[in-house]
Structure formats: structure tokens, C-alpha cells
Amino acid sequence: MTPRLLIVLLIVASVIAILAACFLGSTPMSGQRVITALLGQGSAGDIVVLWEIRLPRALTAFVVGAALGTSGAALQGLLRNPLADPGVLGVTATSSLTATFALYYGFAATSAFLLPIYAIGGALAATALLAAAAIRIRSVVTLILLGVGLSSFSAAAMSLLLNLAPNPFTLSDMMNWLLGSVANRSFADLQFALPFMLAGLAILFASRRGLSALTLGEEAASGIGLNLRRQRIAVVLGAGLATGASVALAGAIGFVGIVAPHIVRPVFDHDPARSLLPSALLAGLILVVADIGVRLMPTTSELKLGVVAALIGAPAFIWIAVRRRVTYD
Amino acid sequence: MTELIANNIKVDAGSATLVRDASLSLKPGELVAILGPNGAGKTSLLRALLGLVAPASGTAQLDGEDSASMPAARRARLVSYLPQRRPLAWPNKVRDIVALGRFAHGAALGRLSPQDAAAVATAIAACDLAALAERNADTLSGGEIARVHFARALAACAPLLIADEPTAALDPLHQLGIAQLLRDFVADGGGALVVLHDVSLAARFADRLLWMRDGQIIAAGSPAETLSRELIGDIYGVQAHVAKDAHGFDIRIVAQQ
Numbered sequence: 001m002t003p004r005l006l007i008v009l010l011i012v013a014s015v016i017a018i019l020a021a022c023f024l025g026s027t028p029m030s031g032q033r034v035i036t037a038l039l040g041q042g043s044a045g046d047i048v049v050l051w052e053i054r055l056p057r058a059l060t061a062f063v064v065g066a067a068l069g070t071s072g073a074a075l076q077g078l079l080r081n082p083l084a085d086p087g088v089l090g091v092t093a094t095s096s097l098t099a100t101f102a103l104y105y106g107f108a109a110t111s112a113f114l115l116p117i118y119a120i121g122g123a124l125a126a127t128a129l130l131a132a133a134a135i136r137i138r139s140v141v142t143l144i145l146l147g148v149g150l151s152s153f154s155a156a157a158m159s160l161l162l163n164l165a166p167n168p169f170t171l172s173d174m175m176n177w178l179l180g181s182v183a184n185r186s187f188a189d190l191q192f193a194l195p196f197m198l199a200g201l202a203i204l205f206a207s208r209r210g211l212s213a214l215t216l217g218e219e220a221a222s223g224i225g226l227n228l229r230r231q232r233i234a235v236v237l238g239a240g241l242a243t244g245a246s247v248a249l250a251g252a253i254g255f256v257g258i259v260a261p262h263i264v265r266p267v268f269d270h271d272p273a274r275s276l277l278p279s280a281l282l283a284g285l286i287l288v289v290a291d292i293g294v295r296l297m298p299t300t301s302e303l304k305l306g307v308v309a310a311l312i313g314a315p316a317f318i319w320i321a322v323r324r325r326v327t328y329d
Numbered sequence: 330m331t332e333l334i335a336n337n338i339k340v341d342a343g344s345a346t347l348v349r350d351a352s353l354s355l356k357p358g359e360l361v362a363i364l365g366p367n368g369a370g371k372t373s374l375l376r377a378l379l380g381l382v383a384p385a386s387g388t389a390q391l392d393g394e395d396s397a398s399m400p401a402a403r404r405a406r407l408v409s410y411l412p413q414r415r416p417l418a419w420p421n422k423v424r425d426i427v428a429l430g431r432f433a434h435g436a437a438l439g440r441l442s443p444q445d446a447a448a449v450a451t452a453i454a455a456c457d458l459a460a461l462a463e464r465n466a467d468t469l470s471g472g473e474i475a476r477v478h479f480a481r482a483l484a485a486c487a488p489l490l491i492a493d494e495p496t497a498a499l500d501p502l503h504q505l506g507i508a509q510l511l512r513d514f515v516a517d518g519g520g521a522l523v524v525l526h527d528v529s530l531a532a533r534f535a536d537r538l539l540w541m542r543d544g545q546i547i548a549a550g551s552p553a554e555t556l557s558r559e560l561i562g563d564i565y566g567v568q569a570h571v572a573k574d575a576h577g578f579d580i581r582i583v584a585q586q
Binding site: 081269271 | 379381400401402403404405406409410411412414415416417418419420421422425426429430432433437438439465478481485
């Protein structure tokens, strides 16, 4: 498959999936009803279901996936490791922790911008810590272990907060961050998180050429003219903003940032720069489809998207880890 | 004409001094080899020349400008660098790895400008890689990989080249192949500074030898001027037999001193 064809296919599939998410649901709507509602006509109920429930939910799933897919692909390029991803490295966990913290103390209620800011702050702190460690730690395995440690610590701190939750409402709010979901997201939520996310994605895309250079290792990459320091800052900042914004929207959703880049990379000759866009599209598509699955599954209480993503993603992670080619590092 | 001039370079790492009082120059049209035991400070010197580490004192200048304060991309267009460790993170296509040599010229993989594509094609042809151009790097042998990295350095079309042990871990035939590529680069008007461990190879191919020990350059000059059993003994701590025959120098390491 040619790279261009794959990108076109992914765009088409994403549009179809988002439309499908509008049709499908506990009360399936006919094509005609969806289209009239999309145009702002038809019954008031249809318009509410479409514009306030299904469309924002599908779009949220897509942008969250796109942000995680791009962050994963960029972190993999920076750290030169196919297993790097905001989830594995503990970035999402730290971000969820700070978001939970905002919820716990009720900061999130004072301004709609505070939750994204807390989530992004946590994500930036985690990525900065990892990047600083990556300069000193040459072994990628050690770095992943550091991420696992960071992840575990954040999970422990989160458990502490859950343990101390003042009332059941706070507890259930916080559980949402822990599990990850795009249910009941509105265009207003999107509006608050999207600027941060777009800024992060813009930084990642603008600095993507340096990721190709890093293929040669850091020493040779500086030799061919890459400003290493600037590249590290760009990826840390970009991945931190994008991941933090995605956590603010949907909580912790793991593994999609590993799976999507892994699938598209061979088509793009393993070039991390060219893999960014298709990783974003595929990860977005995966989450939209997974969320449709979550909504259609006849369970008594709705499954959380983050749970389903982990159920699919964790085995994929293991598979990639086991089959990983030995590098010269 | 691009020239590299270093004066009294000193490189520190923590409290240790890795290089002291190193002065040298590199001009187009000459092949200069650095020889010295492990830990002599050869790599640290190269990194300081390139401005990848800032010297504690002394200057390294490219075209009269400090290499350490020069923007990375401009420096890379003046001097290409082949480091000692060359890990490849992904199994990229050979052509793409060579194309990364064009990074400082603004090239992005997958859509090279005509000039970039031409430079890549020339480098691939010079290193005899045409048959391997579409192969993935993880399917190549050590000798082939060494040629790919060399082609990457050539593709930059920089007037100067600094290579750190480009022949390490290669069999004699491939060592000669790389040495010949260096000679060709110099014949085309390039200037090359190369760390080598094979004294015979250096004596045969280099115009000048820089002998390093304990962070210092202790002898410099043409092979005929500097090569002696005393110097080899002093540098490496080994007894050597040195003679000159029709093919150049005949150097045999006899025993530990």
C-alpha cells in the first residue's frame, strides 16, 4: 500500500466512523433523520441527541485518539523506541492524577479552564522528567522502567485520593478519570481542551523532521545539523500539551499511542516524521470505532472506553514488545 | 575554502581533563589521521572540534567562526561527522538513511528536492550501494552498514569530513574499501580528519598523522616524519617492528613493552 493511499483511506474511514457514530446508538436513527438534524432541522429531540450527545462524543473520541497517536509516535521517535507512549511512560497517569487532584479539591468547578490546565501541567511535568532522565539514561529499558515507576506512583497517589474522597459524587467523578471515557462530553468541553491540544499537535508536526534525524542516534543527529536541545523541548512540550488536553477530555486512555504508530510505520518506511499524521488518523479512528462498540455493547452499565482500549491495547503491547527487533543500541 | 583551525583546545568532564593543549588544522585536499590508544581523548577532541562539547579553553573555528556557537545546521553544511557509535533506531531503507545526510540542507524524507536527490544518488553510487538502496538497514552486513553511514556523510556535500573509527569492526577488505573512499573524497577536494586504530592503514592512506596520548597531541607530521618504533612504543606501550618497503610501511606489533 502506498503512503498516500493509506492516508486517504484513513481520512475516509474516520469520516465514515464519525458519521456512523451519529447513526448508531441505543436508539438508532435513520440516515434522513441524522442529516436533517445535522442541518439543524427535524425534531428538537433529534437535534439534541445529535448535536449535544452523539456528535461531540464521536469528535471527542477522534481528537483524543489523534492527540494520543501523535504523542506516541513523536515520543517513539524522540526516544527511538517503539514501546514509548504517553500511557506506558506514565504521562497519562500523572496527568490523570493532577486532574483528579483538581476535582478532589473542587478547583475544576471554579473555572472550566482549570481542569485542562491541571491535566496539562501533570502531563508536562511527567514528559519533562522523562526527557531529563533520557539525557542521562542511555538504556531504553531503564527509561521504560522509570515510566512504569512513575505510572505506579501516580496510581498509588490516585488510590490515596480515592480512598480519602469526601463523598460518593467526588468519588464517581474521579473514577471517570481513572477509567477514561468520552461519554457526556459537550462541545463546550471540547472548546476548552482543543486550543491546548491543537497547540501541542502543531508543535509536534512542526518539529517532526528532527525525529527522522534521530533515527541515526543522538550523536549523529547533532552531526547532521539537528539542534538536540530544541528538539527535546519541542517534543516534550508538544506531547505534554496534547496528552494533557486529551486527559482533560477523556481521562486516561492507554495503548492507542503504541498500537497506531506500530501499524502504520512499515508503510512509511519506518520514518517517524512521516508516521505522525497517519498515526493520528488511525488512533482517532480506533477510538471512534471502540467507542461505538462501547455504546452498542448490551451491558447493564456502559463500559468505559479506557477499559476497552486497555483490553485491546495491552495484549498488542505485549505482542510488540516480544516481537521487537533487536536494534544496534 | 573551508578550513578547520583549533588552538589549545582543552576539554574537561567533571574534574577530569580529557584533552589538553590540542592544536591542529584541517584543509581541503588532505587526509589527517588521529592515532592513539583507547582513552587518549580522540573522540573528545573530535567533539570539541565540531562544537558538540564546548571546550573548557581554546578555540575551534570553522571559516573563522567558533564551531560551538554556530547554528547546528550551518556547521553541518561545512563539516560532516561520522561518529563512532552508529545505532539505527528503525529498520529504514538505505536510501532514506543516506538522504538524512541532506538534513542540514532542509531535506525531508519522502520528498527530496532535485539537488538533494542528486546528492543522494551520487553518494550511493560512490559507495557502491545502488544494489542495496531499497533494502532495509537491518538486513545488511556490518561492512555494508559502514558503507551506508559513509554515504550518508558524503551526501552532505560538506567540504570537510570528521570520522571516528570508520573502519572499526570491519574485515581487512572492507577497511581498505573505506580508506579508499576517504582517499577519493580527498582527491575530490575534501578534507578529512579520521580516527584510526590501524597504524599501517593510517600510514598508508593519510597525508599527516596526529599521535595522541593522555589527552595530548604528542607528535604530528607525515608518516615518514613521525612513524618510528620509539613513537609507537611511547604511544601504545608496545614493542613494534617498523620498516619501509615497496608497498609503504611494514608495521608489526611484536610484544608488550
